Amino acid sequence: MKKNILVVYYTQSGQLKAIADSILQPFRDCNVVFHEIKMEEEFPFPWTGDSFFNSFPDSFQQRPQRLKPVPAEILEGNYDLVLFHYQVWFLSPSIPVTSFLKSADGQKLLSGRPVVTVSGTRNMWILAQEKVKKLLKEAGAHLVGNVALVDRAANLVSVVTIVDWLFSGVKRKYLGIFPMPGVSEEDIRGAERFGRIIRDHLEAGSLGSLQPELAANGAVPISSFLLSVDQKGNAIFKKWVQIIDKRPAQRKFLLKLFNIYVVLALYVVSPIVFVFHNLTYPFWRKSFLREREYFQSV
Ligand SMILES: Cc1cc2nc3c(=O)[nH]c(=O)nc-3n(C[C@H](O)[C@H](O)[C@H](O)COP(=O)(O)O)c2cc1C
Numbered sequence: 001m002k003k004n005i006l007v008v009y010y011t012q013s014g015q016l017k018a019i020a021d022s023i024l025q026p027f028r029d030c031n032v033v034f035h036e037i038k039m040e041e042e043f044p045f046p047w048t049g050d051s052f053f054n055s056f057p058d059s060f061q062q063r064p065q066r067l068k069p070v071p072a073e074i075l076e077g078n079y080d081l082v083l084f085h086y087q088v089w090f091l092s093p094s095i096p097v098t099s100f101l102k103s104a105d106g107q108k109l110l111s112g113r114p115v116v117t118v119s120g121t122r123n124m125w126i127l128a129q130e131k132v133k134k135l136l137k138e139a140g141a142h143l144v145g146n147v148a149l150v151d152r153a154a155n156l157v158s159v160v161t162i163v164d165w166l167f168s169g170v171k172r173k174y175l176g177i178f179p180m181p182g183v184s185e186e187d188i189r190g191a192e193r194f195g196r197i198i199r200d201h202l203e204a205g206s207l208g209s210l211q212p213e214l215a216a217n218g219a220v221p222i223s224s225f226l227l228s229v230d231q232k233g234n235a236i237f238k239k240w241v242q243i244i245d246k247r248p249a250q251r252k253f254l255l256k257l258f259n260i261y262v263v264l265a266l267y268v269v270s271p272i273v274f275v276f277h278n279l280t281y282p283f284w285r286k287s288f289l290r291e292r293e294y295f296q297s298v
Helices: 015-027 049-054 056-060 095-102 104-110 126-138 155-168 185-190 192-204 207-216 224-246 248-295
Strands: 004-009 031-036 081-086 114-121 142-150
Touching (some): 004 015, 015 192, 049 155, 056 224, 126 142, 142 207, 155 224, 185 192, 192 207, 224 248
Parallel strands (some): 004 031, 081 114, 114 142
């Protein structure tokens, strides 16, 4: 019997759709249904500075916004597996993705079904995945696998290139000297191998043992430095969002301050933290290895 696959995704640039298409290559013999998450009020692409930082409080607080309804024929379908593609905004699932996970339509599609999450991010996805795990659980879904595709350029290089990409809307080599932004073409094409692993486990009825094989094949790369920045960033963003939410009259000004803070944190503080992190790494290597095992699992 042909398996029925539901592919849920949101994408502004098309990157996550390209990733989904690559992962789906081995599913040629299955019935595949796509659902693209659509906002009632779309976010801009390319972004402006104001719109970008204005999305920070709702992204981080995971406040949903209104979505276009899921078409009835998709909502009524019967699915053996859901491939759930998402991106991270401000260390949290993007607003469209949060909105879907919290919506009645989204919960109807996910409830009782096995789900594989697939993220396409700059490089900071680990704690966002924890938030997605929680929302999937609340929706009654069974998370069976996770694939995290990232930009593999150095952290600060990827910041420069993604800013050019998101604020111009054009995927290009910034100034002709920087690498291409986002997940590399090679990694997007290579994601087909994760699709094969997922398909084999689906056909064998062994989705329960999918994630260890995905992890062993490089589906969830975890850097100790990026994990520690993600953890510290979440604690600091929480404080910022509390300050911003408490003072709606000063929101614009506070978002400007937040913008300046982010630039300074990235380009002044993070290189210092990076050096300190590497010098002290031997002291907490063991605890990192334990954490890595946890974050690579579902
Ligand atoms: C508002 C905003 C915030 C973002 N924050 C993060 C982040 O915290 N961590 C990260 O790895 N990527 C971040 N990204 C990059 C996205 O996760 C994603 O890779 C990129 O926007 C391309 O996704 P697309 O398929 O929607 O075009 C952010 C992007 C946007 C637009």
